[in-house]
Amino acid sequence: MASNDFVLGLKCRVCGKLYPKAASxxxxxxxxxxxxxxxxxxxxxxxxxxxxxxxxxNMWRYRELLPLDGxxxxxxxxxxxxxxxxxxxxxxxxxxxxxxxxxxVNFPTLSFKDRVVSVALSKARELGMRMVGCASTGxxxxxxxxxxxxxxxxxxxxxxxxxxxxxxxxxxLYGAKVVKVSGTYDQVNRLCTQIVMKYGWGFVNVNLRPFxxxxxxxxxxxxxEDLGWRFPQHVVCPMAGGALIGKIHKGFTELSRLGLVDAxxxxxxxxxxxxxxxxISDCVKSNRERHKPIKTxxxxxKSLAIGDPADGYFxxxxxxxxxxxxxxxxxAEIVESMLLLAKTEGVFAETAGGTTLAVxxxxxxxxxxxxNEEIVICITGNGLKTQDxxxxxIDEPTIIKPTLVDFEAxxxxxxxxxxxxxx
Numbered sequence: 001m002a003s004n005d006f007v008l009g010l011k012c013r014v015c016g017k018l019y020p021k022a023a024s025x026x027x028x029x030x031x032x033x034x035x036x037x038x039x040x041x042x043x044x045x046x047x048x049x050x051x052x053x054x055x056x057x058n059m060w061r062y063r064e065l066l067p068l069d070g071x072x073x074x075x076x077x078x079x080x081x082x083x084x085x086x087x088x089x090x091x092x093x094x095x096x097x098x099x100x101x102x103x104x105v106n107f108p109t110l111s112f113k114d115r116v117v118s119v120a121l122s123k124a125r126e127l128g129m130r131m132v133g134c135a136s137t138g139x140x141x142x143x144x145x146x147x148x149x150x151x152x153x154x155x156x157x158x159x160x161x162x163x164x165x166x167x168x169x170x171x172x173l174y175g176a177k178v179v180k181v182s183g184t185y186d187q188v189n190r191l192c193t194q195i196v197m198k199y200g201w202g203f204v205n206v207n208l209r210p211f212x213x214x215x216x217x218x219x220x221x222x223x224x225e226d227l228g229w230r231f232p233q234h235v236v237c238p239m240a241g242g243a244l245i246g247k248i249h250k251g252f253t254e255l256s257r258l259g260l261v262d263a264x265x266x267x268x269x270x271x272x273x274x275x276x277x278x279x280i281s282d283c284v285k286s287n288r289e290r291h292k293p294i295k296t297x298x299x300x301x302k303s304l305a306i307g308d309p310a311d312g313y314f315x316x317x318x319x320x321x322x323x324x325x326x327x328x329x330x331x332a333e334i335v336e337s338m339l340l341l342a343k344t345e346g347v348f349a350e351t352a353g354g355t356t357l358a359v360x361x362x363x364x365x366x367x368x369x370x371x372n373e374e375i376v377i378c379i380t381g382n383g384l385k386t387q388d389x390x391x392x393x394i395d396e397p398t399i400i401k402p403t404l405v406d407f408e409a410x411x412x413x414x415x416x417x418x419x420x421x422x423x
Contacts, residue, residue: 006046007067010210011037013314021067023127023200023207033310034210036067044258049229052260056080059115059218065254066119066218067211069126074151075118077107079218083226083376088344093364097374099232100341101223103381104349109146109170110382111139111350112219112244117147120204120212125151129202133157135192136205137185137240137303138167139350139381144204145176156201158188163302167385184297186308205241209310213243220251223376224261231256231267233373236360238352238380239271239280239326240304242311246318248378270369271319271326272359274299274334274351280309281326283316291316300331300389301351303381325368329358335393337361338383348383356380 010019014032047064055061059079060072081103090098103112124132133156134144141157148155155176172178181188196206204212231252237245249269255261273281276299283291294307319326338354341347360377363369400406
């Protein structure tokens with residue numbers, strides 16, 4: 001049975017009305033966002049742990065739970081990133097069991113966005129689209145450009161003009177048409193919505209968003225599988241638009257509902273933001289139902305700098321319902337945590353990863369996450385994309401003359417107890 005037989009359609013997250021599978025992203029009745037709805041009763045007899053694990057180690061091993069009509073045609077190697085037992089970092093934080101879900105090594109552009117983009121672009125090809133694009137704060141732009149190039153799709157990408165230079169050039173080199181817009185991400189996104197409404201192009205985070213967002217569930221699937229088909233007690237996740245945290249939890253819920261994990265979902269979900277753009281964490285901490293948009297984000301963490309997140313309401317609700325919490329951290333705390341992660345686990349995360357770890361530290365120190373319970377921290381992008389953030393925090397290497405005397409004077413090697421030289 002093909003996976004499309006398991007998809008009922010697109011369901012409004014506000015009123016519950018069901019719509020056909022199409023490039024559509026909001027309910028005409030109440031403007032509620034749409035998401036993919038599945039027939040879990042039909043899926044259940046067609047999936048098993050053994051079936052998933054017999055397939056290649058990538059996100060498509062869970063294809064019955066993804067919304068394509070056939071085999072993926074874009075990004076067949078995406079996913080399957082490591083879940084790292086982070087003992088040295090755990091010691092530094094004073095906790096017992098800590099894991100890093102490391103999408104900083106995801107293929108091909110070193111961020112979790114490759115997951116969502118491969119689903120969206122595969123769907124775009126099924127729908128017969130040739131022109132695709134996105135609004136982006138960086139990682140999404142890289143991913144759309146690279147995966148579109150591999151699929152032979154024409155691509156236009158709109159980004160805020162002040163985005164990190166390395167992300168802009170890292171997008172343009174794939175041949176995409178990159179347009180810098182003088183304004184915030186939210187202004188860029190509104191422009192993209194106008195483009196979609198007029199031209200019908202396939203923008204992954206606009207009219208393809210219901211399909212696109214489903215790719216994030218595979219982060220949750222992989223965490224549960226790598227833990228031996230069980231759920232962790234706590235997951236800390238970065239929040240930009242707010243979809244990732246919800247889809248990880250949806251992935252857990254689907255595994256439980258289908259009997260692939262023999263336990264209900266009791267995982268507490270925690271959201272991480274930068275203090276310079278914290279609409280969701282502020283909403284949670286202030287105990288408001290809805291977030292207040294941030295008109296002018298001001299943080300080094302540009303990948304999370306979305307002032308009016310599309311899934312803000314749903315992310316805040318999930319955090320509360322799961323018993324979790326949300327926090328935000330300063331730029332200085334972000335940099336400090338980027339360096340801590342690198343020095344303890346050899347993982348170079350971008351600023352979003354620094355944000356997530358810094359928030360985890362704050363939650364542990366405040367007692368919101370117990371030190372003796374299992375924690376997963378989601379690292380979503382690679383630090384090679386945001387090296388500027390740490391330049392001023394790293395000492396310049398010392399220059400010496402090419403002599404052993406100079407080396408010994410610098411390092412004190414001559415005073416150390418040397419091991420016997422090899423014969």
